[in-house]
Amino acid sequence: MKNKDFFEKVYAVVRQIPHGRVTTYGAIARYLGSGKSARVVGWALNQSFHTGTFIPAHRVVNRKGMLTGKHYFGFEDTMKQLLENEDIEVINDQVVRFRELFWDPAENLNK
DNA sequence: GGTGTGACAATGG
DNA sequence: GCCATTGCCACAC
Numbered sequence: 001m002k003n004k005d006f007f008e009k010v011y012a013v014v015r016q017i018p019h020g021r022v023t024t025y026g027a028i029a030r031y032l033g034s035g036k037s038a039r040v041v042g043w044a045l046n047q048s049f050h051t052g053t054f055i056p057a058h059r060v061v062n063r064k065g066m067l068t069g070k071h072y073f074g075f076e077d078t079m080k081q082l083l084e085n086e087d088i089e090v091i092n093d094q095v096v097r098f099r100e101l102f103w104d105p106a107e108n109l110n111k
Numbered sequence: 112g113g114t115g116t117g118a119c120a121a122t123g124g
Numbered sequence: 125g126c127c128a129t130t131g132c133c134a135c136a137c
Contacts, residue, residue, distance in 0.1 A: 006134070007134095024119085029119085034133065036120075036131075037132065037134065038120055038133090039120085039134085040132090042119060043116090043118075043119095043133095043135075044134085045118060046118060047135085061118085063121095067118090068118045068119085069118030
């Protein structure tokens with residue numbers, strides 16, 4: 001098995017994020033079992049664009065609920081628009097009620 | 112195979 | 125509770 005499987009898992013989890021919900025890199029990392037490889041999760045999303053594999057990365061934010069990677073969408077407004085389309089309030093690149101919209105894959109997907 | 116980087120997280124002050 | 129530093133894992137060069 002190649003370590004690239006890690007990327008596949010990341011993509012799979014992000015795709016399984018329900019509509020109108022958001023999650024954090026750390027939650028995904030823990031779900032994958034790495035736990036401390038939260039950075040790799042974000043990195044995988046960045047590579048996903050390069051590989052052509054699109055995933056709702058706008059639903060994935062850091063633990064602060066901030067849209068750190070909005071710039072990677074091409075246009076900063078793109079990520080914000082997508083979130084607004086999901087009934088998610090985004091103010092100043094920050095998800096409002098992020099704590100309420102937080103979706104933990106480890107509990108919902110029940111690994 | 113070692114070094115550097117990265118859309119982070121946890122801990123300490 | 126916020127700011128600064130450290131640790132961490134995976135991938136590219």
